[in-house]
Amino acid sequence: MTVVLARSADLTPDVVRRVSWHGEQVVLAPDAVSSIGRRRAEFVAFVDAHRGRHLYGITTRHHHGAKQVLDADARAEYARRLPSTPASTGPGLPERVVRAVVLARLADVLNGTAAVRPETATALAAMLDGPMPHVPGRGHGEPGNVIALGHLFRARFDGTLEIGEGMALINGAPVSAAVLADAVLAGQGRITVAEDVAALAAIAVRAPGAHYDEELARVWGDEHQAATLERMRKLMAGAEGPTLPYQAPVSFRSAPRMLGWTRRALAQAADGARISLRASSNNPIFVGPGTRPPLGEVLSNGGYHDPLAAPGLDALARSWADLAQLVTAQVSRLVERPDGIVASEPEAQVSLLDMTSAGWAEEARAAAGTSLIGLGPGGQTDTGTAEVLAWRRAGDAGAALDAGLAVLAVVAAHTIGHRGEVAPPALRPLADAVLSAFPLGTGAVGFGPGLGGVARHLAERVFPGPATAPSAGPGGRPR
Structure with missing residues (x-):
């Protein structure tokens, strides 16, 4: 074409x-x-x-x-x-x-x-x-x-x-x-992956349906949070087994709001990208x-300074880093459940992956800096712009979130699988792909390859289609 x-x-x-x-x-x-x-x-x-x-x-x-x-x-x-x-x-x-x-x-x-x-x-x-x-x-x-x-x-x-x-x-x-456009494109794939994995984790923790009720969309009053709530309800429809008679941990209840906020940040960045791409600069x-x-x-003018790019990229980096903190909290809650993975392990195995997710959460946190106007060398050139740095930070935070989501997907799929249940229809392709790459009963020698296989599966949804570079760079997948 x-x-x-x-x-x-x-x-x-x-x-x-x-x-x-x-x-x-x-x-x-x-x-x-x-x-x-x-x-x-x-x-x-x-x-x-x-x-x-x-x-x-x-x-x-x-x-x-x-x-x-x-x-x-x-x-x-x-x-x-x-x-x-x-x-x-x-x-x-x-x-x-x-x-x-x-x-x-x-x-x-x-x-x-x-x-x-x-x-x-x-x-x-x-x-x-x-x-x-x-x-x-x-x-x-x-x-x-x-x-x-x-x-x-x-x-x-x-x-x-x-x-x-x-x-x-x-x-x-x-x-x-x-x-800015590149980060938006990656974000459009990443947010759907994050919602899918969050829904699978909600099934694993047996979160009550009240946490995703359609009435919350009305009282919260935000279209992006409403979109996340609606999508998670559809993803979780048909789940097997009972739900908790009490509320799930905070990280599960906060997830729809934070995912909705990330949708908003992504929409704002996309609007900025549309303006910036067609603007004379x-x-x-x-x-x-x-x-x-x-x-x-x-x-003569200041068109070379795009005021939309770095703030939009910083907002995405902050969103990816926030979600990475929620992800590692959810991993920890799942692996410590007495009726979860630990009950089926002869010794700590998959339950040790909470250490991995914590490490990726720290990487995401470190990447989520603020990209301020730089101090230039002086004279006429007395300030600099930080868009490439902001893009790298957003990419690094996004890549750290992607890795954390791979861990959460493994822990959630194993939790459901060890109960003898299957994921609901909308989430079954994700759960099946995870268990294909990292099957139940995988020994420690296979943890690295298995987790890598899950990460690659998720990355193909963040960066769909043929890549045009040997290495996709920050937030990207290698070919």
Whole structure:
């Protein structure tokens, strides 16, 4: 399949899934290419009429060079190449994320605020036909995304450009939009897995149905908590055996509310991703003569700072970490039940997995930091943005939750199985997959492989379909 882009509104999280996760190619619609050509002509006419003005990265160099207008020869030399950017080193961003960055870079092009030539625009989209360059995933202390974008575009475009195109490629916030969208896509799979495992654990602890009653949705007054309650009731329908005559531990009663909150955080992050993906983020931007007659205008601005990305990612990291604490509490309650796993074990075996879940909960807690605006090196560049760091934290917290959920799924399935019961119909595929990877009676020598098999099964639901990188990176699954 090929994605055809006609306008920036076509850049959605779903399109990111198709292009970055499933490897689909991208072409620009013919009308979009024609519009790009018209905007380029308007931009060139504006620059020709204002060659003596300080136009950032156009008639001047960037950074400290913005103070001096270039003569004709210097302007031509500067225009041909990608402006100098800092570099970093170390492991790269996953290929799926780099593909999402290329996709998001097209927003300014489709909006006409990056007045590149049609051939540059089509070459940018064509990068998605092949493997991505190495883009370091750490050491991003710049405002905006210039380090990542320099690594991404230098080999392909350096020496091929014309006036104004260099800044249109390396400035802005497409990395910020891409990592936010990537975390949202992972979160959409993760929340369903978390609800499934929480429902299986509720069956294992014999939680009363009152904890998930539809009346709670009305009195709690939140659509996202209502959605979790409804889904858990459906998942638990047809459960065998009696329920507790008294209330289940707090971690089981709190789970629907916290899962509902996570749904809300995910919805807010998804809304932010939709805005960020289609927004113009470049500095400067060009607005045409239809907006600013007679020739248009170049506007220097702070578009490179995406204010939606890091807070949205931090909220997801916090949610994954909170759920990881609930998960390890539920594991502990299940393994210590006198009529549960411990009653069927000749010595402590599966019941020891509460130590594992506690370790993953601590990893999730450590990952859930706050990503504040960074202090830049000084001068004009006096602050930095933290979206890549926030993405890594959200990914690490999510991966820790995934591992904890694998432990809880094993303990819950074994608890139900040792009672001689089977999971209700909606949860039976999950329970069967868990017991297939980690059967009842597994000896200690098989715990690692068994738990790994369960973790892989859950991860395939968080990251469905073909991955586009050898390693999926934070929160991802390796191929």
